[in-house]
Amino acid sequence: MSFTAVDHGMMARALQLAERGLWTTSPNPRVGCVLVRDGQIVGEGWHEKAGQPHAEVHALRAAGDKAKSATAYVTLEPCSHHGRTPPCAEALIAAGVTRVVVAMSDPNPLVAGKGLALLQAAGIETASGLLENEARELNIGFVSRMTRGRPWLRLKVAGSLDGKTALNNGVSQWITGPQARRDGHAWRARACAILTGIGTVRDDDPQLLVRDVETTRQPLRVIVDSRFEIPLTARILRDGPVMVVGALENAEKIEMLRSAGNFVEILKNPDGKVDLKALLELLAQRGINEVHAEAGFKLNGSLLREGLVDELLLYLAPCLIGHDASGLFNLPALTTLDDRRRLQIRDLRQVGEDIRLIARLR
Numbered sequence: 001m002s003f004t005a006v007d008h009g010m011m012a013r014a015l016q017l018a019e020r021g022l023w024t025t026s027p028n029p030r031v032g033c034v035l036v037r038d039g040q041i042v043g044e045g046w047h048e049k050a051g052q053p054h055a056e057v058h059a060l061r062a063a064g065d066k067a068k069s070a071t072a073y074v075t076l077e078p079c080s081h082h083g084r085t086p087p088c089a090e091a092l093i094a095a096g097v098t099r100v101v102v103a104m105s106d107p108n109p110l111v112a113g114k115g116l117a118l119l120q121a122a123g124i125e126t127a128s129g130l131l132e133n134e135a136r137e138l139n140i141g142f143v144s145r146m147t148r149g150r151p152w153l154r155l156k157v158a159g160s161l162d163g164k165t166a167l168n169n170g171v172s173q174w175i176t177g178p179q180a181r182r183d184g185h186a187w188r189a190r191a192c193a194i195l196t197g198i199g200t201v202r203d204d205d206p207q208l209l210v211r212d213v214e215t216t217r218q219p220l221r222v223i224v225d226s227r228f229e230i231p232l233t234a235r236i237l238r239d240g241p242v243m244v245v246g247a248l249e250n251a252e253k254i255e256m257l258r259s260a261g262n263f264v265e266i267l268k269n270p271d272g273k274v275d276l277k278a279l280l281e282l283l284a285q286r287g288i289n290e291v292h293a294e295a296g297f298k299l300n301g302s303l304l305r306e307g308l309v310d311e312l313l314l315y316l317a318p319c320l321i322g323h324d325a326s327g328l329f330n331l332p333a334l335t336t337l338d339d340r341r342r343l344q345i346r347d348l349r350q351v352g353e354d355i356r357l358i359a360r361l362r
Contacts, residue, residue, distance in 0.1 A: 003101070003127070003130050006036075006039065007073070007101060007130055008130065008131070010034050010036055010041075010071075010073040010101075011034075011073045011075070011101065011103055011130045011131045012131065013032075013034050013041070013044070013073070014032035014033055014034045014044075014055075014073045014074060014075050014103070015032060015075055015103070015131060015134055015135060015138065016032065017032030017033070017034070017044055017045065017046040017055070018030045018031050018032030018046055018047075018055070018075045018076075018135075018138055019032075019138060020032075020046050020048075021046050021047050021048055021049075022138075022190050023189045023190055023215050023216065023217070024048055024049050024216055024217065025047050025048070025049060025050060026050070026141075026192045026287065026288075026289050026290075027050060027142075027145075027192070027287030027288070027289060028047060028050045028142075029047070029076055029106075029139040029142040030046075030047065030075075030138050030139055030142075031046065031047045031054060031055040031074065031075050031076045032044070032045070032046040032047075032055050032074070032075050033045055033046070033054075033055035033056045033058070033059040033072060033073065033074045033075070034059065034072070034073045035059045035060070035062075035063045035066075035067055035070045035071070035072050035073075035097070036070055036071045036072075036073065037063075037066055037067075037068075037069060037070040037071070042062075042063040042066035042067065042070060043058075043059040043060060043061070043062035043063025043064075043066065043067060043070075044058075044059050044062060045057070045058020045059040045060075045061070045062060046058065054078075054079065054088050055074065055075075055088075056072065056074060056078055056088040056091055056092060057088065057091055059072070060091055060092070060095050063095075067095040067096065067097055068095065068096035068097075069096060069097070069098050070095075070097050070098070070099075071097065071098070071099040071100070071101065072092055072097045072099070072100045072101070073101050073102075073130075074088075074100065074101070074102050074103070075102070075103045075104070075131075075135045075138070076102065076103065076104060076106055076135065076139065077102045077104065077105045077106040077111055077113070077115045077116055077128070078091075078092060078100065078102070078115040078116075078119070079106065079108075079110075079111050079115055080110075080111055080114040080115040080117075080118045087115075087118075088115070089115040089116075089118040089119055090118070092119065092124070093118070093119065093122045093124065097124060098124060098125065099124065099125040099126070099127075100116075100119050100124055100125070100126050100127075101126075101127045101128075101130055102116070102126070102127070102128045102130075103128075103129070103130055103131050103132050103134070103135035104128065104129070104132045104135045104136055105128055107142070107143045107146035107147050108146050109146070116128065139289075140152050140290070141192070141288075141289030141290035142289045144289070144310070145284045145287075145288070145289050149281055149284055150277075150280040150281050150283070150284045150308075151192065151193070151280060151283055151284055151288045151289055151290055151291045152289065152290050152291070152310050152311070153195075153280065153290075153291045153293060153303065153308055153309055153310050153311070154187065154191070154290065154291065154292050154293065154310065154311045154312075154313055155293045155295075155300060155303060155304075155309045155311070155312050155313065156184055156187060156292060156293065156294050156313040156314075156315075157300065157312065157313070157314050157315070157328050157329075158175055158176045158180065158184070158314075158315040158316075158317070158354075159175060159314075159315070159316060159317070159328055160175055160316070160317055160319045160320055160321040161316055161317070161318060161319065161320060162320045162321060162322070162323070163327055163328050164321040164322070164326060164327060164328075165296075165297065165326050165327065165328055175317045175319070175321075176315045176317045176352075176354045177317070177352040177353050177354055178352065179351050179352025179353075179354070180315045180317075180351045180352055180354040180356065181212060182212040182213065183315075183351050183356065184294075184313075184315065185210050185211060185212035185213050186212075186213045187292055187313055188208075188210045188219065188292050188294075189210045189213055189215040189219075190290065190292075191219050191290045191291060191292035192219055192220065192283075192287070192288040192289050192290050192291070193219050193220040193221070193222050193243075193283055193288045193290075193291045193292070194208045194219045194220070194221050194222065194291075194292050194293075194294060195222045195224070195291050195292070195293040195294070195295065196208060196221070196222070196223055196224070196236075196293070196294055196295045196299070197223070197224045197225070197295045197296055197298065197299035198223060198224065198225040198226070198227075198229050198230060199295070199296040199298055199299070200294070200295050200296045200299075201223060201225070201230055201234050201236055202229070202231075203296070205234060205235050205236075206235065206236060206294075207235050207236055207238070207239060208221050208236055208294065209221075209239060218239070218240065219292065220242070220243060220286075220288070221236060221242040221243070222242070222243045222245060222279075222283070222291075223236065223242060223243070223244045223245065224245055224274045224276070224279070224295075224299055225244050225245065225246050225274075226246055226247040226248060226272070226273045226274050227246065227247070227248050227250065228244065228246045228248070228250040228253040228254060228257075230244060230253075230257075232256060232257075232260075237257075237260065237262065241261045241262045241263060242262050242263070243262070243263040243264075243265065244257055244262060244263070244264050244265075245264075245265045245266075245267055245274050245279055246264070246265075246266055246267075246274065247266065247267065247268040247269070247272055247273050247274050247275075248266075248268070248272070249266065265279075265282065267279055267282065273302075276302060276303060276306055276308055277306060277308060280308060293309075296326075297326055297327050297328060297329055297330045298330045300328065300329045300330065301329045301330030301331050302330070304329055304331060304341065304361075305331065305332075307361075309361055310360065310361065311346075311358065311359070311360050311361075312343065312357070312358070312359045312360070312361075313356070313357075313358055314328075314356070314357045314358075314359065315351070315354050315355070315356050315357075316354060316355045316357065317353070317354050318353055318354070318355075341361065341362075342361075342362040343359040343360065343361060343362060344359060344360045344361075344362055345357060345358070345359045346358045346359060346360055
């Protein structure tokens with residue numbers, strides 16, 4: 001299917017609109033819509049929050065009668081099922097649009113082509129695949145949850161140029177500068193959950209809140225704590241409920257955590273530790289699309305070893321700490337370079353004085 005320059009421009013605008021919901025739409029996807037008639041934009045909108053109208057509805061309301069005979073550009077296939085809101089495909093049909101261009105089909109099995117089929121049955125011309133890669137990237141967590149049954153896991157690590165995250169005495173604050181830390185908070189804000197381990201809670205006593213950027217919500221904070229060793233005075237327990245996931249029964253501690261309003265889960269693997277794969281599947285069931293992991297080298301290594309890391313968000317400071325300091329990942333020694341974990345670098349830039357690298361596991 002060939003698309004015109006106008007098609008490309010209008011879908012790019014729809015993607016810009018969709019991105020406005022970057023921090024607010026979960027568990028729903030980020031979606032934008034532009035309505036065009038006679039070469040002019042007559043209405044546009046984006047999905048702002050779960051339970052509120054979808055992008056198409058906002059655009060149709062803005063267009064009013066001008067939606068009739070218009071082309072709709074939507075970043076995701078219009079829904080065809082009744083969820084918390086009525087089907088958008090039916091709204092487009094009722095408004096009298098004559099053409100619908102979508103960036104990508106909906107990976108949700110409840111939709112998956114049914115929205116486009118509904119439009120086609122009503123005599124509306126449809127086209128799909130325009131700027132599909134960009135649309136997929138915007139909703140990479142939603143796609144992961146729908147197709148793999150687990151969220152997209154982004155592992156954030158900050159270290160020195162020689163790959164060290166902390167001194168031997170545990171001191172780690174701050175290796176990177178304020179601009180890199182602010183950037184890290186923006187990545188926290190777009191995630192649905194922040195994952196850490198008991199080692200980080202014990203050593204750094206973090207809050208793991210989004211602080212350095214404005215946000216209307218805080219992600220769910222999840223702590224991997226096999227033996228429920230978390231102190232009840234930990235700062236992470238002060239600001240709203242967290243999820244503590246263990247492997248061993250500790251009835252007294254579990255009751256104390258739950259009575260304080262926290263979520264507690266026991267997910268045990270054959271080694272007596274937390275089953276990390278089962279944890280991600282549980283988070284997916286709770287509507288978590290993106291997980292932002294900020295942990296120590298042990299949990300970092302476990303996530304990598306089990307093949308659960310999709311993306312690395314790595315900040316490197318222009319300094320050297322020395323080989324005896326703590327490393328980035330607890331990984332086994334290799335006997336051949338053929339076994340090294342290969343990465344695909346997706347983005348490389350300077351943030352303040354530091355380098356930010358985004359890479360994906362091949």
